Amino acid sequence: MVALALSALSLLWRFSVEPFEYGYTRYAGLAAEMLRSGDWVVMRAGGHLYLSKPPLYVWLIAAPMALLGRTSSFAQHVPDVLAIGFSLGFTWAFARHWFGGRSAGPCAALVLATSVGFAFLARGKRIDPLFTAWLTGSLYFAWRAFEASVSRRERICATLGSYLLLVLAVLTKGPLALALYALVIVPYAIWQRRIRQLASREGLGGLALLLVGVGIWPALVIRELGFAEVLAHLSEVQISRLGSPLYYAGQLPYHLLPWSAFLPALVLSLWAARPLRGSTPPTSLAFALCWVAGVLLPLQFSHHKHYRYALPVFPVFALGVVALWHSRAAAGLRASGGAWGHWLATVPLLLLLVAAAIAAVGVPFALALHPEWLEFAPCVAPPLAGAGLVGFLGLRRFVRTRDARCTLERALVAVSLAFVAADGAFTRFAANPERHAAVLAAFVPVMRGEPALGYRLGLGAWSRVLLVSGIGVESCSSAKEAISWLHAVPGGEGWILTSRKASGRILRNPGFAVGGEPIERAGVTLIRVSDPARAQPPARLDQPAP
Numbered sequence: 241m242v243a244l245a246l247s248a249l250s251l252l253w254r255f256s257v258e259p260f261e262y263g264y265t266r267y268a269g270l271a272a273e274m275l276r277s278g279d280w281v282v283m284r285a286g287g288h289l290y291l292s293k294p295p296l297y298v299w300l301i302a303a304p305m306a307l308l309g310r311t312s313s314f315a316q317h318v319p320d321v322l323a324i325g326f327s328l329g330f331t332w333a334f335a336r337h338w339f340g341g342r343s344a345g346p347c348a349a350l351v352l353a354t355s356v357g358f359a360f361l362a363r364g365k366r367i368d369p370l371f372t373a374w375l376t377g378s379l380y381f382a383w384r385a386f387e388a389s390v391s392r393r394e395r396i397c398a399t400l401g402s403y404l405l406l407v408l409a410v411l412t413k414g415p416l417a418l419a420l421y422a423l424v425i426v427p428y429a430i431w432q433r434r435i436r437q438l439a440s441r442e443g444l445g446g447l448a449l450l451l452v453g454v455g456i457w458p459a460l461v462i463r464e465l466g467f468a469e470v471l472a473h474l475s476e477v478q479i480s481r482l483g484s485p486l487y488y489a490g491q492l493p494y495h496l497l498p499w500s501a502f503l504p505a506l507v508l509s510l511w512a513a514r515p516l517r518g519s520t521p522p523t524s525l526a527f528a529l530c531w532v533a534g535v536l537l538p539l540q541f542s543h544h545k546h547y548r549y550a551l552p553v554f555p556v557f558a559l560g561v562v563a564l565w566h567s568r569a570a571a572g573l574r575a576s577g578g579a580w581g582h583w584l585a586t587v588p589l590l591l592l593l594v595a596a597a598i599a600a601v602g603v604p605f606a607l608a609l610h611p612e613w614l615e616f617a618p619c620v621a622p623p624l625a626g627a628g629l630v631g632f633l634g635l636r637r638f639v640r641t642r643d644a645r646c647t648l649e650r651a652l653v654a655v656s657l658a659f660v661a662a663d664g665a666f667t668r669f670a671a672n673p674e675r676h677a678a679v680l681a682a683f684v685p686v687m688r689g690e691p692a693l694g695y696r697l698g699l700g701a702w703s704r705v706l707l708v709s710g711i712g713v714e715s716c717s718s719a720k721e722a723i724s725w726l727h728a729v730p731g732g733e734g735w736i737l738t739s740r741k742a743s744g745r746i747l748r749n750p751g752f753a754v755g756g757e758p759i760e761r762a763g764v765t766l767i768r769v770s771d772p773a774r775a776q777p778p779a780r781l782d783q784p785a786p
Contacts, residue, residue, distance in 0.1 A: 241346060242452060242747050244328075244339055244346060244349065244350065244656070246355075246623070247353060247656050247658070247659060247660055248591075249419070250333070250623075250659075250663040250664060250667075251324070251363070251663060252321075252662040253663075253667060254363070254663045254664075254666065254667045255313060255314050255317040255320070255321070256313065256646070257667055257670075257671040258313040258317075258667065258670050258671060259313065259423075259675070259676045259679070260311050260313045260316060260707055260708075261676075261679055261704050261707055261708050261762050262313070262670055263364055263365050263534070264364055264366060264700060265316070265365070265700055265703040265704045266285075266318075266699050266700050266703050267297055267298050267299055267301055267319075267365060267703075268311070268315075268316040268365065268703060268707055269285065269366070269699070269700075269702060269703020269704070269707060270283050270284075270285055270290060270298045270301075270703070271298050271299075271301040271302035271305055271316075271707050272302075272305065272311060272703070272707055272712075273285060273286075273706065273712060274298060274302045275302055275305060276712060277305055279459060279464075279746055280295075281295075281457070281460045281464055282461055282464055282465060283295055283298060285617055285702060285703070286697075286699075286702050286712065286714070286715040287712075287714070287715070288715075289465075289469075289473050289675065290699075291461070291470065291473050291474060293304055293367060293412075293413065293414065294410065294411045294412060294413065294414055294457065295371075295411070295414045295457060296411035297319050297367050297370060297412055297468075299498050300319045300322065300370075301315060301318060302694075303318075303775040304318050305314060308338045311707050311710075313483065313518045315393060317346050317367055318363075319363065319365075319367075319369075319370045319685045320336060320362055320363065320365065320369065320370075320658060322370060322373065323362055323369035323372065323373045324353070324362050324369065324373075325373075325374070326354060326374070326377055327352060327358075327362075327369065327372055327376055327555060328349040328353055328371035328378045329349075330343035330373070330376040330377045331352050331555040331557070331558055331559065332346065332349045333334055333345070333346045333351075333380055334348065334380055334383075334555070334559055335347070335348035335559055335562055335566070335782050337524075338524040338559065338563070339562065339564075339566035341387035341492065342644075343543050343649060344562055344566040347521075347562045347566070347648060347649060347652055348555075348559050348561075348562045349558075349560050350461060350652040350653075350655075351499055351557075351558035351561050351562060351652065352554055352555055352558040353654055353656070353659075354498075354499075354652070354655045354659055355495070355496050355497070355499055355554055355557075355558065356494070356495055356496070356497045356677070357494075357547060357551070357554065358495075358496025358551065358554050359659060359687065360420055360495075361548060361551060363663075366548065367412060367413060367553065368413075368548040368549070370412050371412045371413040371417065371551075371552075372477040372551045372552045372554065372555070374405050374406070374408040374409035374412060374417070375405075375406075375409045375417055375421065375552050376552065376641055377401075377405040377642055378402045378403070378405035378406040378409060378417075378421060378697065379402075379404075379421070379424060379531065381399070381401040381402035381405065382398070382399075382421075382424075383401040383428075383523070383527050384398040385398035385399045385402060385437070385442075385593055386428070386432060386434055386437065386523070387430065387523065389450070394749050395442060396442045398440040398447060399443060399445070399446045400442070400445065400446055402707060403446035403447070403449045403450045403453075404449060404544065405630075406418070406421055406450060407449070407450055407454055409421075410450075410454045411453075411457065419538065420535055420552060420636065422536070423533075423535070423537070423538060423729075424530050424531050424534035424535070425530075425535035425536065427439070427530045428526060430478065430525055430528040430531065430677065431526050432523065432526065451492070456696070474702075476492075484545075484711070485540075485563050485688040485737040487545040488536065488539065488545065488547070488550055491547040491550075492547065492550060492553075494548050496554070496557060498592060498655060499558070499561050501588035501591070502560075502561050502564065502584075502588055503587065504562055504584050504627070505584040505585040505588075506561070506564070508584060509563070509564060520529060528556050528560065528628055531556045532553055532556055533554070535550065535553045536550060536553060537676065537708070543739070549628060551565070562648075562774045564585045565585070565645040565648050566645070567759050569696065582644075585601070585644065585736070586644050586647070589638075589644065589648055589651045590635065590638065590647070591649045592631075592651040592654060592655060593630075593631040593632075593634045593635050593647070593650065593654060594635065595631070596627040596628055596630065596631030596632065596654035596655070596657075596658065597628045597631040597632050597635070598628075598649075599624055599627065599628060599658065600624050600625050600628020600629070600631070601628060602623070603620065603624050605623075610647050610699050613690075615668060616664075616665045616668050616669070619661070619664030619665055619667065620664055620666045620705055621622040621664050623657040623660040623661040623664065624657070624661045625657065625660070626656075626657045627657035627658050627661070628654075630640075630650050630652070630653045630654045630657065631651075631654045631726040632683065633650065634646075634650030634651065637650070638676075660677035669715075677698050678761060678764045679708060679761050680708065681691075682759045682766060683705065683708045683709040683761070683766075685735050685766070685768075686709040686711050686713065686735060686766075687709045687711065687736070688704065688733060689711070690733075690734060691729045691730075691731075691733070691734030691735065692714075692734060692735040692736070692737060693714050693715070693722055693725050693726075693734065693735070693736050693737070694713045694714065694715040694716070694721050694737045694738070695715075695716055695717075695718060695719070695737070695742060695746065696717060696734075696738055696739060696740060696742045697715060697737060697738050698739065701737075701739065701762075701763050701764050702715065704762050704763060704764065705737055705764060708762065712754070713737060719745055719749050719751065722736060722752075723749075723751040723752070726751075726752070726769060726770070726771050727771055727773075729771075732769075732770050732771035733768075733769070733770040734770075735766055735767065735769070736752075736766070736767045736768060736769055737765070737766055738764070738765050738767065739763070739764070739765065740760060743758055743765040743767060746769065747767070750772070751772070752767075752769040752770075752772070753769060753770045753772040754767060754768065754769055755769070755770065755772070756766040756768055
C-alpha cells in the first residue's frame with residue numbers, strides 16, 4: 241500500500257509540473273478547438289472534421305480546461321488519471337474475488353502499474369489506457385453477473401454496470417469495444433453453459449442501455465452534418481499501423497517487462513491445470529483464457545497492428561503473474577513441474593531484487609562519473625536507495641524462510657520505487673523553465689495576432705501551436721496555397737509554421753521572400769515571409785521590434 245501511495249504521489253507531481261506542450265498533444269488540441277468553437281458534438285482540427293475517434297476522451301480534457309479557463313498539463317492528464325485508477329481498481333477487484341486474501345489485490349494492481357508498456361502509455365496522453373480501463377470494468381461486472389453465487393439483485397446491478405462501462409468504452413474508441421466484449425463474453429457463456437443468460441430480462445435491459453448510450457452521439461453528429469457528409473468523411477479515414485504475423489509475439493514480451501520473465505512459469509502452470517481436459521476448470525481460469533483469446537486472436541489476424549491495441553490483455557497477464565503465488569495453480573505448478581516449476585517462478589523475483597540492490601549501490605558511482613547528472617540526484621537517489629534496501633531485505637528474507645509470496649511483495653515494492661525514481665527524473669528533465677520560456681517566446685508573433693499559416697503541419701504539431709499560442713492558425717497542404725494566402729494578407733507579410741522537413745521547400749521557393757533565420761521550437765519551424773511582388777522587404781528577425 242505504501243508503494244502504491246508513493247507511486248500515485250510521484251505520478252500526480254509529474255502530471256502537475258509537466259509542460260502542457262509536451263508529449264502527445266493531439267487530443268488536447270481537439271479539446272482547445274472544441275472550447276474555441278463551442279461545439280461539443282462535432283470535433284474539428286484546424287477547421288477540418290475529425291471523426292476518427294469518439295469524443296469521450298476529448299470531453300474529459302475539455303471539461304477541466306473549461307473549468308480552469310486555461311490550458312494546463314494536469315487537465316490533459318485527467319483521462320490518464322482515470323485510466324490508471326480504474327484499471328488498477330478493477331484488476332484489484334478481479335484478484336480479490338479470484339484468489340482471496342488481502343495481498344492479492346494490491347499485488348495484481350502493482351504488477352499492472354509497473355509493466356513497461358502500460359506505464360508508458362498511461363503517462364503519454366494516449367486513448368488506449370482509458371479504453372482498457374472501461375473494458376476491464378465491463379468484463380469484471382459481466383463475470384460477476386455470470387457467477388452462480390450472486391443474488392438476482394446483484395446480477396441485475398452487475399449486468400447494467402457491465403453495459404454502462406461498455407458504453408463508455410465505445411465512446412472512447414468506437415465499435416472495437418463491442419467486438420472485443422462479444423469475443424470474450426459469448427465464448428465464456430457457451431463454455432459455462434449459460435448462454436441463455438444473455439437473453440434474460442437483465443441482459444435485454446443492458447442491451448437497451450447500450451443501444452441508447454452508444455447511439456446518442458452519432459445521432460447528434462448526423463443531425464448537425466448530415467448522413468452523406470459523415471459517411472464521406474468516414475470513408476477517408478485510414479489506418480496505417482501495419483505489422484508482421486509475428487508482431488505481437490515479439491512486442492508483447494518487451495512491453496510486459498519486467499514481468500514477462502514469468503511467461504515460462506505461466507505456461508507451465510496452465511499445462512499443470514489442463515483446463516481443456518478432464519474436469520471443468522475454475523470460472524476464473526476459464527474467463528481468463530477467454531479474455532486472452534478474445535482480445536489477441538482478432539488482433540493477430542488483423543493487418544493493422546500496434547502493441548497499444550493489445551493493452552486490454554495487460555490486466556489479465558497481471559492476474560496470471562499473481563496467480564503463481566495466490567491460487568491453487570501454484571501448488572499444481574510445484575507438483576507437476578517439480579524443481580523446474582518452482583524455480584521458473586522464483587528466479588525472476590530474485591533477479592529483480594538483485595537488480596534493485598545493484599542499482600542503489602551504483603547510483604553514487606554513476607553520479608561521480610557524470611557530474612552533470614547531479615541535478616537529478618534529489619529526485620532519483622532516495623527512491624533508488626529505498627528500492628535497494630527493499631531488495632537486500634527481500635533477498636535476506638528469502639534465504640532464511642524460502643517464502644516466495646513474501647518475495648513477490650518485496651519485488652513489487654522495489655520495482656515500484658524504481659518507477660518513482662524514473663518519474664522524478666523525467667519531471668526534473670521536462671519541467672525545465674528555460675525550455676518552456678523558449679517555446680513561449682518562439683510563438684510570440686502568433687500570440688500577437690500576426691498573420692500565420694500552417695503548411696503541412698501534422699495534427700500533433702498543429703495542436704501544439706494552438707495550445708501554446710491560443711491561436712488556431714489556418715492550414716494548407718501545398719506551397720501554391722500558401723502563396724495565394726500570402727497574396728491575400730494585408731501588408732503581404734506573415735508567418736508560416738511548418739515542419740523541419742517541409743521548411744526547405746519554403747526557403748527554396750521563389751514565391752516567398754524570407755526574413756531572417758527560421759525559428760525551431762516544439763517540433764515546429766516558424767518562418768517570416770513576405771510577398772516578393774510587394775516593394776517592402778520583410779523585417780528581419782534580428783531587428784528590434786517597433
